[in-house]
Amino acid sequence: MAHEAAIEALRALLGDRLATSDSHRELHAQNEAYFARALPDAVAYPETTEEVSRILAICHEARCPVTPFAAASSLEGQHLPIAGGVSLDMGRMTRVLAVNAEDLNCTVQPGLTREALNTELRATGLFFPIDPGANASIGGMAATRASGTMAVRYGTMREAVLALEVVMADGTVIRTGSQARKSATGYDLTHLIVGSEGTLGVITEVTLRLYGQPEAISAATCRFESVEDAVNCVILTIQSGLPMARIELVDEMMVRGFNLSGDAGLPEKPHLFLEFHGTPAGVAEQAATFAEIAEDFGATGFAKADRPEDRSWLWALRHGAHYANSALEPGKRTLATDVCVPISKLAEAVTAAQRKSRDLGLTCTIVGHVGDGNFHCGVRVDPEDADELKKVKGFVNELNDLALSLGGTVSGEHGIGIGKQAYMTREHGAALGYMRALKQAYDPRGILNPGKLLPPEVA
Amino acid sequence: MAHEAAIEALRALLGDRLATSDSHRELHAQNEAYFARALPDAVAYPETTEEVSRILAICHEARCPVTPFAAASSLEGQHLPIAGGVSLDMGRMTRVLAVNAEDLNCTVQPGLTREALNTELRATGLFFPIDPGANASIGGMAATRASGTMAVRYGTMREAVLALEVVMADGTVIRTGSQARKSATGYDLTHLIVGSEGTLGVITEVTLRLYGQPEAISAATCRFESVEDAVNCVILTIQSGLPMARIELVDEMMVRGFNLSGDAGLPEKPHLFLEFHGTPAGVAEQAATFAEIAEDFGATGFAKADRPEDRSWLWALRHGAHYANSALEPGKRTLATDVCVPISKLAEAVTAAQRKSRDLGLTCTIVGHVGDGNFHCGVRVDPEDADELKKVKGFVNELNDLALSLGGTVSGEHGIGIGKQAYMTREHGAALGYMRALKQAYDPRGILNPGKLLPPEVA
Known part of the structure; x- marks a missing residue:
């Protein structure tokens, strides 16, 4: 088994919430699209941000790949652990942490699905308008910069995400953004993480803008x-x-x-x-x-x-x-x-x-x-x-x-994942080098969702 | 005179569009707020992206500071060349490059002011809604993540900027975003540059979302x-x-x-x-x-x-x-x-x-x-x-x-500049380290608007 040292340390941390059985691994190897299955070496089921932080610290130390996983509804294979290592299943982090109805926002854990959120919100008179076809997880939607049928009116996850808690490659926990509707204080890390497909950090909390249900x-x-x-x-x-x-x-x-x-x-x-x-x-x-x-x-x-x-x-x-x-x-x-x-x-x-x-x-x-x-x-x-x-x-x-x-983009909302890397150079030209520099600065050991979003560098 | 080698090379490039006279330097040393004046060693007046690229390549090579300048209406001293070097005056890059009325967008050079843009747009039935108090430049507004009185309805520069052309520290020219209204293809460099106050790159073109004049x-x-x-x-x-x-x-x-x-x-x-x-x-x-x-x-x-x-x-x-x-x-x-x-x-x-x-x-x-x-x-x-x-x-x-x-931010729209650096740690905590990493990755020689946005590191 690959990454034995990391897996042993993760088992000591998580007990039976670290799974290496074939059934758990198989469940995390599938996708909705046309990609081949990809088995992780192990599946971790964290329940807290603190645990995600420790998991990443362990994997960073051991140079073990970590691929975030939730609803597995992505269409470009973003959640597939193609480099092996750990599938980080956020499915136990599904709490609604706060609904601030007066401020038209809420803070949720990443494993919560969009439908579950709207069910929670029903009594408040508010709703969350971003609706990709699948019942995707909020964390996955943020990571993919998802949108859906109501983006024409309410925007995409770019407009919907006000703030994030993110665990970075070495386990450092950061908070980006605030509860305010706008801010001009420094680099926009919130919108750097939104759409980064788990390659720059693991989202552990999402603060979302909500809307009143229309009259x-x-x-x-x-x-x-x-x-x-x-x-x-x-x-x-x-x-x-x-x-x-x-x-x-x-x-x-x-x-x-x-x-x-x-x-x-x-x-x-x-x-x-x-x-x-x-x-x-x-x-x-x-x-x-x-x-x-x-x-x-x-x-x-x-x-x-x-x-x-x-x-x-x-x-x-x-x-x-x-x-x-x-x-x-x-x-x-x-x-x-x-x-x-x-x-x-x-x-x-x-x-x-x-x-x-x-x-x-x-x-x-x-x-x-x-x-x-x-x-x-x-x-x-x-x-x-x-x-x-x-x-x-x-x-x-x-x-x-x-x-x-025609001046457009190869992806409006599904992202790059595995399937669209070939177009990154064509779409972004020299800017791609600055994306690579970012990845290098934030994940120098390349443990975060390796093989996704950025195309391999040509030697 | 400091930075003599750089200034000599810039003069060779720009001729009399490189000024070192007191009158030019004084004009670029003032501010609307309470900050002391700060004189540049020279003022450069580029007319094209190509020239901005060459200016940055020269200054990068010579480790000469470059501080972008346009309407000088910023309220936190963002345009003040506090480290000396070159004041990069974008005031000759004021063209409207394209108005795509059918797509509700336009592309402009950064020195154009918001009022001049709206004058240009009048005949099209479209308008640009972001209106800080001053008649600010579009480039400056993007760099500061400005907003104004209509942000409550139309959003801020974060929502308004669809795409950018940016000259990076070493003179590399990149394009971010596209003409499409949304995209999920890689790291959101557009929104990383918006609000970066000239510390990560110099904006040379801005594609803006426009709106139909209300009935x-x-x-x-x-x-x-x-x-x-x-x-x-x-x-x-x-x-x-x-x-x-x-x-x-x-x-x-x-x-x-x-x-x-x-x-x-x-x-x-x-x-x-x-x-x-x-x-x-x-x-x-x-x-x-x-x-x-x-x-x-x-x-x-x-x-x-x-x-x-x-x-x-x-x-x-x-x-x-x-x-x-x-x-x-x-x-x-x-x-x-x-x-x-x-x-x-x-x-x-x-x-x-x-x-x-x-x-x-x-x-x-x-x-x-x-x-x-x-x-x-x-x-x-x-x-x-x-x-x-x-x-x-x-x-x-x-x-x-x-x-x-109260869960808010110290700046909704004026930015950090010189005046609010003391709050960056309080507002961003550990995330500030990741902002510094970005600056280091994109501007390793620290030539872009030095002394702004990021507080000095405590030894």
Whole structure:
């Protein structure tokens, strides 16, 4: 067994909360995407920040890799312990430490899931709006700079995280940010850690900005003759300044997936799924303004989903997109792209993706947080079929290059992990060297989630 | 003359755009606050990124300090070349490089002022909402993580900056961010540079998020019997989720300053200055909801300022607060505090500041971006009067400690510069070590704005 000395010291610290059995290791080796499994040497289950600090001090001393793990819902393999060592399972650190309703914020432990947080918040009249498809952990969402369907209105984890407690590589515990809504005191370590995918430190507490539940909520769907019409409607809606709470594209192939997997009963046309938040009068005004814009792009079949149960059904359907893909070519995996482009380039990017995937004969759904310029192709692939994998990766490569050429980014919200490292140089150029310098300064022994985010240096 | 070799090389590069005359040096030695003047050895006036790169390469080689300079409106002495060397005057880099109206963004050079930008934007129907009191430069605002009266609605420079071009210590030019509205690709260097006060790199291009000019704008003022009533009204307004565009506190002493300096003719009571943005119906609804809340706190004297010229007058008055202080005790300087606290603690902090300053017999105005929990005491002080300076600094110290004990920060928007370094350890604890590590990694020779932001290390 590798890293024996570290594992022995960790067992002395954690007792039976340090597991080396195959079953524990296997549970931490899986992923939602197309990556090969990767077994850790051991799994640690800390219960306190103090324990995380001691674990890191031990692993730092012994140069043993540590890969944080929680809901395992990441789509680029961020939680996979590809260098072995310790899988640091935050699943026992799930407490809500404080809800400061008067200040519209809360502080939680990283293993708490977003759904569990919103359940906790229900009685307070507040809610937490960031909602990636999966029921992800708050710590993982911060580490990945996640967003979701409401980012168009409420921002991403970048805007949501006010403050962090972080355990650094050698076990030092730091606090970043404050309870105040803004600050100009020094380097923004909070936003350096957000999106760092566990490679600069391990998040042990997250202070999140919350929002009052809107007085009125109105959801709706409508459909278009082409994704181009749908996306052009989105572009004009955003440019007009309409404060959409949600504006989601679902293409005809994705509708088929919903119909097959969830009996959605929707016509197989491109749809927009919408939500408006505000006062009753404000919501009605927004919906009317949107309808005027949409009709100019040939939208039909407007259907309201105003009852809470109808809204829940609609958004559960949308959040299940990654899983609904399975219905289209059972037995394969889904490779999810994540480009984000300037809104004016969105129609060009989406139509190119649809055309290219069709030309290649791929089974490809398109869904998107289109108000942000962000969309996902869900490409079905058999990772064992080298030809197919190559074709799919070629498609992804072309799409990512297109996004960069349009002034966009290869990832709006899924992050880099294992899967997108090849694009880091193309996207960041000389800035990548300054990312490496940061990693070197904060984790000189390279124990924190090694092999993620930064591409290997070419010798 | 110090740094002769560097200055000689810079003269060869820049010709007469490298100045060493007393008049040029004096112009770059002044500040708006209470700091002693600080003369650079030379002033460089670059016109391109390429020139900034070469200047830094020369200064890096020669270990010559470089302090970026533009509008010189910073309140913590950020632009003062306290270690000598080169004052890097960005005042010739003021171009608007691109306005992408369809994507609601623009790219500008750092020397452009916020007012000049908004003048440029007028015909596009867009505006840039970040408005510190002074007509600051966009580069300086990014470097200081500035905000202003509309941050409560539109965020601060943290939210406004989408992408940067930055020249690093050795002259390497990097680009951070993209034109997309969000990204999850690696460490967030954009937000690391924003707020770094020229100590990690020199900003040479800024891509900013813009907003459509609201369909309807309504401004108003009202007054209260005490700042406590005014602030409690603000707290409830924010907690109720009302999307205020501006909600500014002006205490009775500040009103006196406005009356003395600008003939404002306002009753000498605490006021709120307000603005609502939205559709005509939405603005009317917001104003009515606000009035209901305000009346519960005894607000009287509601006065609308709906005509553009009335609104301009109102906000020019507010933006002139720092200068209007001069009318209260002519001949002195103003020391401006900048604490920001959680909104629930705002009444406690503001009333404590007012009480303490009165107890000490200080001439102190209070204005604040109270929707963010941020307020400024403008304390008049004669920097030559050691006793008075000590008393004022004691007051500031107590207020800053109070803000930290309430979960806040010592600076919401002015930054650290020279004036607030003493609080960095108290506010950041062990995290300060990781800020120092960053500075060491990015500027190992310490040439970038030395003596700012990070306190000296205790031997």
